[in-house]
Amino acid sequence: MPVYPKENRKLAEKILESGGLLLSTYSNGTKLFPQYLAARDEWQSGLSDGVIVIETGIKGGTNITVGHAIKQKKPIAVLDHRQFKDGELAEIKQFQGNVKYILENKADPIYTEHSIAIFDKKICNSKIKEETKEDVQKINVSSVYAQEELFE
Structure with a gap:
């Protein structure tokens, strides 16, 4: 394998x-083949409740995963390297993608236990919204069938 x-x-x-x-x-x-990795990245975000990025540059596979997560409306967090070593780490090439997602408000910055707990809560709320949406869709479908039966 x-x-x-x-x-x-x-x-x-x-x-x-x-x-x-x-x-x-x-x-x-x-x-x-390299293009197959993009499909894998879509599955990674699709099967996840949320995405946490530890490090990514401006280019690279992690950005594909983040792009899919954005389309899938998944919660996204990135390690905020600006909070460490007086911001020096944010200048490192491998962390530039993290900074970009924070500045573009596409991801929540995480760097403390508290910020991680807030992101975890966001994931839980996102799951509740999705479950509620599915329940409403089921109710709407049942209601349509019930209405159709009235007119048969």
Whole structure:
């Protein structure tokens, strides 16, 4: 079973041994092409309640995941490197994407236990809204069927 990145192979085996599941958009043995990673990134955000970015530059795969999370209306948080070492870390290339998402209000900055707790609460509220939306849709569908029966 091919796993990318290969450093995660032991983790993948451990997941399977413990009864877990590995998902892929492609059949086993499919040769990996870079564009396939974008599909994986969409699944990562789609199957998640929210996305937390530890580090990302202006370019890179993490930005694809964040883009999908934005489209999917998932809560997004990024580690705010401006809060450490008097802001020096924010100048590092690998953290520029984090800063960008904060400045564009596309992600919540996290850097303390309190800010993480606030983001966790946002995820919970997002899940409640989604569950409520699904319940309302079910009610609306039931109501339509009931109305149709009246006119038969």
